Amino acid sequence: MTRRLIACGLGLLVLASVTACGDRTQESGSPQTMPTASASSSTSAPSSTAPAANSGAAAPAVKRCDSTVLKGEVSPTDAGAGNRYGKFVVTNSGAVPCTLNGYSGFQLENATGAVPTKLERKADPGPAAMTLAPGGKAAANLHWGVVPAGSEPVEGPCQPEPSKAAAIPPDETAPLTVPWTLGPVCSGGRIEISAFYAA
Structure with missing residues (x-):
């Protein structure tokens, strides 16, 4: 892994290795990871905080007044x-x-x-x-x-x-x-x- 990163920095790696460096860059700081962070209150555990973020939207609608009430x-x-x-x-x-x-x-x-x-x-x-x-x-x-x-x-x-x-x-x-x-x-x-x- 260390050799691959050094090679990328020198621009000597073949096309397949350049693609892998691009993937690594996205994993470490790509905008693709931002929606997951913004959808929750904590970036460290987005799946555990998602229900809390949606809890306000689950409030039941007020029903119309009808002849039963x-x-x-x-x-x-x-x-x-x-x-x-x-x-x-x-x-x-x-x-x-x-x-x-x-x-x-x-x-x-x-x-x-x-x-x-x-x-x-x-x-x-x-x-x-x-x-x-x-x-x-x-x-x-x-x-x-x-x-x-x-x-x-x-x-x-x-x-x-x-x-x-x-x-x-x-x-x-x-x-x-x-x-x-x-x-x-x-x-x-x-x-x-x-x-x-x-x-």
């Missing part, structure tokens, strides 16, 4: 001149955080089935991503009318009276059931709803 209620906030206002409030009843972003589905129902509902999305406030910690709440504003419109009867309820609503969280398909104790919704069950916001 959300509990809901509708509460009135204001009334006047044939208009009613309320809030649909959901609470994360789970043990871990979940995300919420967008509009809820909302279908009025009673003991016999679906009650006419025409849901209209309002842009104020619009969708905004949020994370609900366990026990955290979000709300959506509701507005509806109680004055008969069109061919709705003037005497008696304008529409069948709901007793509950099936509310589907944003980007989900399974609804949660919410009690409805606020009477009939006129204009064919027209309800304006905002996107969820932190409550």
